[in-house]
Amino acid sequence: MAPRVVVIGAGVYGAAVAASLVRRGAQVSVVDAGAPAGGTSGATLAWVNSCGKQPRHYHDLNVAGMAAHRKLAAEVPHGRWYHESGNLEWAGDEAAEEGLRRKVAGVLGYGYEARWLTRAEALRLEPDMDPVRLPADGIAYFPREGWLEPTRLVGYLLSGVVSRGGELVRDDAVIGLEVAAGLVRTVRLASGRRLAADAVVNCAGPRAAGIAELAGLVLPMRNTFGVLVYTSPVAVWASHVVHAPHVHLRPDGGGRLLLHTGTTDGAAHVSGTGETSVDQSAVDLVLEAARTLYPGIRAATVESVRVGERAIPADGLPVLGRTLELPNFHFAVSHSGATLCLHAGALVAAEVLGDDHTTVLAPYRFERLQLVR
Numbered sequence: 001m002a003p004r005v006v007v008i009g010a011g012v013y014g015a016a017v018a019a020s021l022v023r024r025g026a027q028v029s030v031v032d033a034g035a036p037a038g039g040t041s042g043a044t045l046a047w048v049n050s051c052g053k054q055p056r057h058y059h060d061l062n063v064a065g066m067a068a069h070r071k072l073a074a075e076v077p078h079g080r081w082y083h084e085s086g087n088l089e090w091a092g093d094e095a096a097e098e099g100l101r102r103k104v105a106g107v108l109g110y111g112y113e114a115r116w117l118t119r120a121e122a123l124r125l126e127p128d129m130d131p132v133r134l135p136a137d138g139i140a141y142f143p144r145e146g147w148l149e150p151t152r153l154v155g156y157l158l159s160g161v162v163s164r165g166g167e168l169v170r171d172d173a174v175i176g177l178e179v180a181a182g183l184v185r186t187v188r189l190a191s192g193r194r195l196a197a198d199a200v201v202n203c204a205g206p207r208a209a210g211i212a213e214l215a216g217l218v219l220p221m222r223n224t225f226g227v228l229v230y231t232s233p234v235a236v237w238a239s240h241v242v243h244a245p246h247v248h249l250r251p252d253g254g255g256r257l258l259l260h261t262g263t264t265d266g267a268a269h270v271s272g273t274g275e276t277s278v279d280q281s282a283v284d285l286v287l288e289a290a291r292t293l294y295p296g297i298r299a300a301t302v303e304s305v306r307v308g309e310r311a312i313p314a315d316g317l318p319v320l321g322r323t324l325e326l327p328n329f330h331f332a333v334s335h336s337g338a339t340l341c342l343h344a345g346a347l348v349a350a351e352v353l354g355d356d357h358t359t360v361l362a363p364y365r366f367e368r369l370q371l372v373r
């Protein structure tokens, strides 16, 4: 009989794990407390990259994540969720220049594609940028990076799960896990439903620690919030991911731009009841930085502002695969999930069904975090 697997969470990780499980013949239920892609996967920059990720094994995992996106996009030519646009980055001061030089040297040393462009070369890629905002040279270009439309990808993957006989349960939170004789046996939902399980995969993103706790496990996390500013549609030619000193941006479909900076993240506030707000002055600043870089978007307005919560395990690295204490309880939790989801999700799914991927997954085991608490 096909193993019954309950996947908790329908973000990029849950969708990727579930899609891989059904392709391998498992009987899958994906359960989400809300709507698919309604969590972090719906509020992310989703820059697909391995730019400066350390240590080496984590860089390699992200490179494999990039390759997995490329492969799936080639298999589904009309999918249009994956955009391998390339990424441009330059520094605003000497310290940042030194950091960028070190980053480029580091990734080149790993065999990653990167090169330095002059202003004229960068303008050939992004002709609507204001030339005076660019340095004469020292613009780093990472041609194999890009960006993702996570909601579209989640839709495609979950559609495949359902069409292969899997179940998608929306708007029904997991509120309990029943453990007996060292295994999770039943997943309890807020609606009162009980799902029998041969295996459970925790893909609850920033809420993964709460799900682990239901199984009696402690998952230390240090989540952070990020602010994403979506402009109105603008008629400029912006087709790359761009990391400029005061604004990071990329296209977001329908002519919109998605704007972000590290400083704007600090303007997010979360109330005790979980409601988010963002200081308007920070939103105005990032919009102004984008308008300065692309003079053609002077008329752009802010269409929406979203606050996303990064799911970050305590040491910053992913938590992937089985747990020793509960061998049928698995994790697929990390930051950079937009980049990693397809590759890491497939590894986790394979392990759920008995394959051994210990060599790749060893640095990402849940147990290592029990030492850093």
Ligand SMILES: Cc1cc2nc3c(=O)[nH]c(=O)nc-3n(C[C@H](O)[C@H](O)[C@H](O)COP(=O)(O)OP(=O)(O)OC[C@H]3O[C@@H](n4cnc5c(N)ncnc54)[C@H](O)[C@@H]3O)c2cc1C
Pocket: 008, 009, 010, 011, 012, 013, 014, 031, 032, 033, 034, 035, 036, 037, 038, 039, 040, 041, 042, 043, 044, 045, 046, 047, 048, 049, 172, 173, 174, 175, 203, 204, 205, 206, 207, 211, 225, 226, 227, 228, 307, 308, 309, 310, 311, 332, 333, 334, 335, 336, 337, 338, 339, 340
């Ligand atoms: C501002 C920001 C920028 C980012 N930029 C990048 C980037 O450039 N590149 C990159 O690769 N990554 C980036 N990330 C990270 C990336 O977006 C995430 O790693 C990824 O989206 C996480 O996906 P997930 O499936 O783990 O979590 P989620 O998308 O949050 O999915 C988890 C799901 O679990 C559900 N859930 C929670 N609790 C329960 C419960 N009790 N019962 C049932 N369901 C439950 C939630 O409703 C949710 O839908 C960024 C994140 C943020 C916030």
